[in-house]
Amino acid sequence: MWNCWILGLLFTMPLMAIAGATEPTKHVVCYQGTWSTYRPKEGKFGVEDIDPFLCTHLVYAFLGIQESGELRVIDPYLDLEDNGGLGNIKKFNALKLKNPTLRTLLAVGGWNEGSKRFSIVANDPEKRSRFVEQVVQFIQRHGFDGLDLDWEYPGQRHNLNENNDRENYVALLKELKAGLNPFGYILSAAVGSAEFSASISYDIPAISEYLDIINVMAYDLHGPWDESVAINAPLYAGANDTTQRAQQLNVDAVIKYWIDSGAPPEKLMLGVPFYGRTFTLASAEGHMPGALHIGRGIAGPYSREPGVLGYNELCELFQREQWTLSWEPMQQVPFAFRERQWVGYENTNSLMLKAQYAMEHKLGGIMIWSLESDDFRGCCGGESFPLLRSINRVLFGRDNPTGLAAEMQQPAAATQSGDGVADSYCRDTNGYVRDPNNCSKFYYCNGGASFMFDCPSGLVFDTNTNNCNYADLVEC
Template sequence: MWSYIALLFALTAVAEATEPAKHVVCYQGTWSVYRPKEGKFGVEDIDPFLCTHLVYAFLGIQESGDLRVIDPYLDLEDNGGLGNIQKFNALKLKNPTLKTLLAVGGWNEGSKRFSIVANDPEKRSRFVEQVVQFLQRHGFDGLDLDWEYPGQRHNLTGNNDRENYITFLKELRAGLNPFGYILSAAVGSAEFSASISYDIPTISQYLDIINVMAYDLHGPWDESVAINAPLYAGANDTTERAQQLNVDAVIRYWLDAGAPPEKLLLGVPFYGRTFTLASAEGHMPGADHIGRGIAGPYSREPGVLGYNELCELFQREQWTTGWEAVQQVPFAYKDRQWLGYENTNSLVLKAQYAMEHKLGGIMIWSLESDDFHGSCGGESYPLLRNINRVLFGRDNPTGLAAEVQPAATPRSRVGVEDYCHDTDGYVRDSHNCSKFYYCSAGSTFQFACPTGLSFDYNTNSCNYVDLVKC
């Protein structure tokens, strides 16, 4: 068994090592903190060792080019706010290899304001300046641009979104580079859509990470029931457009169009889509439906069930489950309710696909939809852990558990002191809250938090001073 000092040296080496070859980029929809009961998901529910990058979703954009804080009370600590962003970035104090990104945009933000800003040099400059200042102030490692989608949705006459998007990324890249910030983007997936929005070889020059949203390929907007993110085309996909609506077609298009595979991340959904069948007898993919199906008790959106919601539903009710062998995804039905979803088997296949095609890794939408409590009879975060097992050969990128992470770099080894007495574990200095000790087998190891941080007994790690009772 390693001694504690040997373990510390090994952990320090991990922190200083190069970033893992594969990424696991995890979005958190921050509004999930308002969900009821067991669906409530806050920063304290995030395991910072299961993702290489955590993405805070979302901030908005003003027509002026200013950043828009959508939920100031939640996001900021000003005026008695909850300081969620501060807590989010404090997760890096537990896992020194973790990167955090700020996402701006999203589906609800629309496209109009992005189009207006991207079309105006002064507004672009203002946005870049505001982004850099916000990242610096709050301790993020980069920006994730979620414009959904250039040249589509709220398209403005006279604005060349496709070209302006390139200029926007180029100027963001120039503004972020001096600080070493990451620039990523969430992008549309299927060829008939992505070809409108993106000059793929050119945007790839400016992006560090390209998160391809290879989900919502099917849903209640279709004429018949189909699965959210099939790996391959199915028997019912007879038209050219339909044959583009699967993960394999999406990734092949992006690669053939010039995206570097090491920058391309396969986006996977941690949720399924529900339908109400036209008839209880028609329950195979391709059956007729009359619209959206049931909502989940936590997400409360008709037509959508997070994995945590559906796995609990399967425990309470008798659903019939099936496996679409060609498309390699599961489905389920009960009476006139029909669900196409993801499980550990289908996500393992998608992670293996990413490995086989030498992609940069997997992007996840989103953390709060995994079984983060482990309520369905197994481990917590079963979807995320199984993705990690494929990409890294273990259930997290570093192979280290939260319990054994050092809170700071050891300064020196000292003799047995009054701090430890007969105690094992962490003890804070009684005169200096930024100094603490680890007591083990009669020896005392001294640590010091970085400037501006204090040791927090609640997390056994260094934390922002105003979050620590000293």
């Protein structure tokens, strides 16, 4: 079994960086809500709509968990190839063939999965062990680079008071790390943000020891559950934030709490929303933050959830209807209103400010929830993925982490691969080509451009799998 796992690791190891590409110094962790493939019309977002060059890490959301500790595939028809399924997971991980620097993570959990089953599993050593085994085998089988644990939230949303979720969460992470580490797999987690909630769920120094990436969900800080209208993810506190609790509900307070509590800044990803929270105002005259409301606002044509509008839905709405667009200067976020409808959201300006904040506080990068809510088709008159690109420009000085997309559109030239053989091969083909004189060397051809790779020492390129493999298993 161990030999099979190690061999599988080599098959799924990220390929060497493309010559001339810059390894990103920050992370851009992008979730895809896979159910978005069922959205109607221009809102439909499938794996084929993902630009694999715009993120450093892609997260497949979600799989579930059973009380036994086994993984639960929520949508087998979408996720798997069995019984004529669509094979979404295979397509998702195949994006690494386009961008070999990309990392893919499997997310387990999410808001709809709840907290109870996680609590039951984490409280039982045998079930924890089964969960770890299931996770490692699933990652190995499907070619992910790691796990994103999305338990929302330890110690909350269930009545299992006899379970010590806070300590059990640490034990679960410790055992997951032990199971994933021999294969070089990444362990990340999506975590709650504000102090009054996070202090219930997390022993921050303890979980930081085992997590490679901590995705801080610094959004949903305000919404229709509040008495008055407020913006989803303000960067700083506002004039109406007069109580101790209210002063915790902004990005600056969240990040400072996590750092002051012992989280290494370089492991923290500042989570940002690509959607807004909508309200129905009590009066059309009261439209500033702090105005009274009577509940959730309108739903969008794609997400179809009252109280939520994706940025793609918002920007199209602003084109069709006459909304008043405003900026909250203290909180450094936009809001908009029309008659009795009100929304606090993000735009390119507010997200660039958040990215700059991440740079100034030496955070590990930015986490995005989620890709399908960006203007991914460029329907609002500009470029595709404008929100994501604006973040990248701050973090990397260009609109993607590696610069690969721009390079791969250039004509083939010796400066790219440094190899005339590769250039001649790539004039007539696309995809991977093994060097005819050196089996450990191969090239990626795309539209006439060529990029050179070298397999790790002792391995050669396997043309059957398009991965590096043991030499004695490859016909060379």
